[in-house]
Amino acid sequence: MKYKLIMKRTTIANIWDPKLINTQVSVKGWVRTRRGNKHVQFVALNDGSTIKNIQIVFDMEKFSDEDLKGITTGASLHVIGQLVESQGKGQTEEIQAEKLEIYGTANPEEYPLQKKGHTLEFLREKAHLRPRTNTFGAVLRIRHTLAFAIHKFFNERGFFYLNTPLITSSDCEGAGAMFQVTTLDLNNLPKTEDNKVNYAEDFFGKPASLTVSGQLEGELGATALGAIYTFGPTFRAENSNTPRHLSEFWMVEPEVAFNDIKDNMDLAEEFIKYCINYALENAKDDIEFLASMYDKDLIERLKFVVENEFIRLPYTEGIKILEESGHKFDYPVYWGADLQSEHERFLVEEHFKKPVILTDYPKEIKAFYMKQNEDGKTVRAMDVLFPKIGEIIGGSEREESYEKLLARIEELGIPMKDMWWYLDTRKFGTVPHSGFGLGFERLVLFVTGMTNIRDVIPFPRTPNNCEF
Ligand code: ATP
Numbered sequence: 001m002k003y004k005l006i007m008k009r010t011t012i013a014n015i016w017d018p019k020l021i022n023t024q025v026s027v028k029g030w031v032r033t034r035r036g037n038k039h040v041q042f043v044a045l046n047d048g049s050t051i052k053n054i055q056i057v058f059d060m061e062k063f064s065d066e067d068l069k070g071i072t073t074g075a076s077l078h079v080i081g082q083l084v085e086s087q088g089k090g091q092t093e094e095i096q097a098e099k100l101e102i103y104g105t106a107n108p109e110e111y112p113l114q115k116k117g118h119t120l121e122f123l124r125e126k127a128h129l130r131p132r133t134n135t136f137g138a139v140l141r142i143r144h145t146l147a148f149a150i151h152k153f154f155n156e157r158g159f160f161y162l163n164t165p166l167i168t169s170s171d172c173e174g175a176g177a178m179f180q181v182t183t184l185d186l187n188n189l190p191k192t193e194d195n196k197v198n199y200a201e202d203f204f205g206k207p208a209s210l211t212v213s214g215q216l217e218g219e220l221g222a223t224a225l226g227a228i229y230t231f232g233p234t235f236r237a238e239n240s241n242t243p244r245h246l247s248e249f250w251m252v253e254p255e256v257a258f259n260d261i262k263d264n265m266d267l268a269e270e271f272i273k274y275c276i277n278y279a280l281e282n283a284k285d286d287i288e289f290l291a292s293m294y295d296k297d298l299i300e301r302l303k304f305v306v307e308n309e310f311i312r313l314p315y316t317e318g319i320k321i322l323e324e325s326g327h328k329f330d331y332p333v334y335w336g337a338d339l340q341s342e343h344e345r346f347l348v349e350e351h352f353k354k355p356v357i358l359t360d361y362p363k364e365i366k367a368f369y370m371k372q373n374e375d376g377k378t379v380r381a382m383d384v385l386f387p388k389i390g391e392i393i394g395g396s397e398r399e400e401s402y403e404k405l406l407a408r409i410e411e412l413g414i415p416m417k418d419m420w421w422y423l424d425t426r427k428f429g430t431v432p433h434s435g436f437g438l439g440f441e442r443l444v445l446f447v448t449g450m451t452n453i454r455d456v457i458p459f460p461r462t463p464n465n466c467e468f
């Protein structure tokens with residue numbers, strides 16, 4: 001027993017090391033499968049550090065059936081033994097067990113992941129345990145790798161990570177319906193004289209919500225630090241039950257002083273290629289696993305995006321292409337229409353067969369802060385459209401003129417009480433600047449080849465779903 005305590009654990013990711021062959025190792029993890037006969041038992045052990053399992057071999061002359069009774073799928077073990085080159089097919093190395101400690105059993109009658117091959121839908125109902133499957137282990141490791149790549153990309157380029165608030169009192173962020181934040185007793189609301197809710201008695205003394213975007217505060221950062229990015233959760237209360245929308249999702253929002261729309265497009269293209277390439281190089285085993293299970297073209301598609309220039313095209317020309325395509329769409333196409341995913345995917349998958357950056361959208365369908373073009377009709381917006389996904393990035397050059405921005409705010413009837421601090425950026429030392437928002441889960445969707453956004457976040461929040 002004493003000997004056990006001084007032996008250092010090796011993670012399974014680190015076990016495939018030629019220097020460890022024919023030495024004694026200590027591993028800990030969860031049982032994936034067990035098989036064998038009365039002479040020898042084989043256990044596939046996984047500890048989450050890698051998609052690969054290590055095979056543990058129990059010589060039944062050294063262990064009794066009783067010793068191994070608790071070893072069923074899902075049980076947690078500590079094994080000490082000799083790491084040797086495997087005699088069997090299918091794995092290169094295995095551990096010949098010498099000592100066994102069972103941390104916790106998993107009753108086969110009850111453990112939900114007892115059998116292999118569950119559907120993704122079934123696993124969504126078991127979101128608390130699904131990280132123990134090969135698929136979700138791979139997705140979550142890739143998600144981590146992409147998050148790390150994002151910080152690395154910006155850090156290498158002198159951007160500062162800015163943390164913008166999750167609770168906000170402005171309801172004009174303009175990107176979607178908001179969740180209200182309150183400590184008022186909903187069964188006993190304080191009322192004003194004209195029978196409205198008296199928010200003066202609420203926690204912040206006024207209505208508050210969860211943020212839908214960190215951009216407006218990001219602009220304050222960029223016009224002080226030069227180049228910033230946010231990377232945090234955002235919340236949207238829209239009832240959109242699609243495979244691409246979550247109620248709580250993570251957004252990456254760089255914002256750069258002195259960048260125009262062209263610089264912004266260059267940054268977006270370089271950024272997204274960097275992240276995909278980083279995942280290809282650093283999460284290879286996991287991407288290969290998902291490709292083999294779900295999507296044979298995945299790796300080719302990822303490499304294609306990294307290696308090819310994105311198409312850059314004004315909205316007006318995009319509409320022309322869609323109108324002249326003769327293709328039947330569910331939603332009508334006309335100048336002024338907000339593009340649906342089917343339109344975006346037609347341009348990317350059918351027409352250009354490349355990612356597309358669509359620019360210069362009609363001002364009516366875009367946010368108030370976007371820089372107005374000379375034509376008086378369009379704004380300097382840019383959406384990056386991806387195969388299988390549709391919109392993955394939305395961004396723009398921002399309106400830096402105080403007068404024009406104020407005029408647009410008044411035209412749209414946005415309450416000034418919410419906007420004075422934002423307008424100050426244009427009043428004091430205003431500069432041209434640009435930025436964009438990348439939906440992190442849409443990037444993870446693209447890189448993993450998963451088809452439902454609920455399968456690329458550990459704990460998905462969607463309408464009527466807030467269990468785990
Ligand atoms: P969509 O048209 O797809 O609903 P949007 O135009 O409302 O998106 P933006 O406000 O431009 O989205 O947000 C920036 C990015 O955040 C989008 O390009 C997308 O990648 C991502 N995103 C937006 N809404 C969601 C959501 N509900 N769930 C996950 N990601 C989202």
Ligand code: MN
Pocket residue numbers: 383391393394395
């Ligand atoms: Mn958008």
